[in-house]
Amino acid sequence: MSEALELVSATKSFGGWLKRYRHQSRTLGCEMIFAIYLPPQAQDGTVPLLWWLSGLTCTDENFMQKAGAHRVAAELGMAIVCPDTSPRGTELPGEDESYDFGSGAGFYINATREPWSRHYHMYDYVTRELPELVQANFPLNGQESISGHSMGGHGAFICALKNPGRYASVSAFAPIANPVNCPWGEKAFSGYLGEDRDQWKNWDTVELIRAHGFDQGLLVDQGDADNFLKDGQLRPEALEEACAAAGVQLTLRLQPGYDHSYFFIATFIEDHLRYHARHLGV
Numbered sequence: 001m002s003e004a005l006e007l008v009s010a011t012k013s014f015g016g017w018l019k020r021y022r023h024q025s026r027t028l029g030c031e032m033i034f035a036i037y038l039p040p041q042a043q044d045g046t047v048p049l050l051w052w053l054s055g056l057t058c059t060d061e062n063f064m065q066k067a068g069a070h071r072v073a074a075e076l077g078m079a080i081v082c083p084d085t086s087p088r089g090t091e092l093p094g095e096d097e098s099y100d101f102g103s104g105a106g107f108y109i110n111a112t113r114e115p116w117s118r119h120y121h122m123y124d125y126v127t128r129e130l131p132e133l134v135q136a137n138f139p140l141n142g143q144e145s146i147s148g149h150s151m152g153g154h155g156a157f158i159c160a161l162k163n164p165g166r167y168a169s170v171s172a173f174a175p176i177a178n179p180v181n182c183p184w185g186e187k188a189f190s191g192y193l194g195e196d197r198d199q200w201k202n203w204d205t206v207e208l209i210r211a212h213g214f215d216q217g218l219l220v221d222q223g224d225a226d227n228f229l230k231d232g233q234l235r236p237e238a239l240e241e242a243c244a245a246a247g248v249q250l251t252l253r254l255q256p257g258y259d260h261s262y263f264f265i266a267t268f269i270e271d272h273l274r275y276h277a278r279h280l281g282v
């Protein structure tokens with residue numbers, strides 16, 4: 001085990017282990033905690049990895065505690081890593097003032113605007129630093145897929161779209177599909193990137209699909225009783241239009257009666273895990 005990782009906790013779950021680690025991130029310039037679920041199969045060999053990117057207000061803990069993913073991950077022999085959702089404790093003014101900007105709201109992008117550009121490089125953290133760290137320290141076979149919820153669904157999509165072929169598969173629950181055209185995205189992108197909306201397009205799923213297409217499929221579950229859908233934060237219709245125009249294979253399942261919560265995620269997570277397992281060859 002690398003000296004750079006400090007074990008915070010270890011909890012046995014479905015024959016595997018949920019472990020939380022603290023480390024000093026060179027990318028973010030602060031201390032970070034991430035969680036990893038290691039299935040029983042990781043005790044005897046290497047296993048593939050699913051990245052889970054969580055939504056606004058979350059830490060590494062929400063998914064691991066609420067999604068009920070461990071039973072199926074243990075059966076499939078799949079590790080899951082949950083990063084935190086932003087740098088922490090940077091002491092930037094306003095960092096903790098709102099739930100949808102700053103702490104807990106890194107949006108998985110690289111900020112270019114001061115002062116956020118000093119720490120808020122979550123895209124580099126989740127696509128470079130953390131993958132190198134976990135690959136070096138855990139029995140992983142190098143195969144990865146990615147998924148996430150809401151802000152994390154947006155994160156999963158931009159990571160996959162900006163790195164074609166890297167992830168065996170990508171899926172999302174209620175993703176913020178078109179942040180350049182919704183209140184959450186407009187607030188975050190103007191704060192982190194400044195007022196040049198052309199720069200925002202580099203971090204927007206719909207715009208990336210329009211500009212570059214995508215050769216892999218996208219799986220999305222969306223509850224039709226989701227308040228944030230009604231508020232225009234998620235815009236699956238824009239994703240549908242962009243995919244249709246670019247010939248991208250989108251499976252968008254509108255799930256009647258489900259809201260935006262982890263009860264929705266827990267209901268459909270098994271389906272997503274099995275989808276990723278098929279693409280990861282397990």
Ligand SMILES: N[C@@H](CCC(=O)N[C@@H](CSC=O)C(=O)NCC(=O)O)C(=O)O
Nearest residue numbers: 055056057058062099149150151152262
């Ligand atoms: N607290 C906010 C709503 C925050 C919220 O609903 N966060 C979601 C993700 S939303 C998009 O990224 C979440 O996953 N929350 C954590 C959980 O465990 O449910 C408000 O006041 O409306």
